[in-house]
Amino acid sequence: MMNQESIDESIERFRRDRQTIRDKMAERNQLYEKAAQNYLSSLQREIETIKRTRPLAETRNQEFREQIANLFQRYENGSIRLKQAIQKTNIEKMNYNDYLIKVYPNYFTDEKKKLKEENQRLMQQLQGFRQQVSNSPVQEIPDIDNEQYDYNDQQKLDQYLGQDVQEQDYQNQQYHFKQIQRQQFEQPLGLQNQSGQSKSNLTKQQEQDFLSEFLIPQQGKK
Known part of the structure; x- marks a missing residue:
């Protein structure tokens, strides 16, 4: 006849098993809470680092953008001044060439021909610059005619010559x-x-x- 476990013994065994399970669950909960606390602490440190470094990064980014913008602005201003100087020089050359064409005697045919060819080349270059100005969507070059340089005005040229x-x-x-x-x-x-x-x-x-x-x-x- 097999030994049968008494009811009290069975109840005690069940109680020990439940306690063992509860102890293991409590240990696992402690390990989880510790891991979670470590994660939260690391996340908090990362957030604080981002908070400290983000303004500096934004400042450096803004400074870099401003430097790039200033660089392009200086380049654009220099390009505009250069184009204005070239246009003004071309117009003055054309005025002077027209003056020479008119005052040279008729037998200076070669000289007059060369001056007319040079004026045509200068005119093409001038029209090219003005075409660039008209196609510029950002900033237009001021019209050079506002500076009272009119290479087509023969009356002004005759008046400048002062004689027939x-x-x-x-x-x-x-x-x-x-x-x-x-x-x-x-x-x-x-x-x-x-x-x-x-x-x-x-x-x-x-x-x-x-x-x-x-x-x-x-x-x-x-």
Whole structure:
């Protein structure tokens, strides 16, 4: 006949088992709470670090953005000033070339042709700059015409010359003729002597030819 466990013993065994389970659950809960506390502490430290470093990072980011913006602004301003200077220089060159074309005498054909070709090249470059200005969505270059540079206004050019073009051509021709005369008078003494000696020799030769043709035959007839 098998030994049967009494009721009291069974109840005691169940009580011990429940206590063991409760102890293990309490231990596991303590380990979980400790791990959770460590996680929360680490998370809190990370949050505090972010709070401390974020303003510095935002400040550095803002400073970097401002530096980039200032750099591009300086580049844009320099580019605008350069384009304005080039446009102004081109217009002044064209004005001066137009002035030379009008005051040069008519026989300066090569010079006038070169000046007209240069004006065409300057005009193309000027139109290219103005096309860039019209296509610029951010900041436009001020119109250079506001500075009273009008290369198409011939009346202003005539007024700048202060005299009629035909009169200027005539004066240039007279000046050119006087220059030639002065160069002739300012020849070295040796060249002037050679020229005078050549004229003297030519005169003597003409005299001998005249005498041989008219006087010598008459003496032979006597």
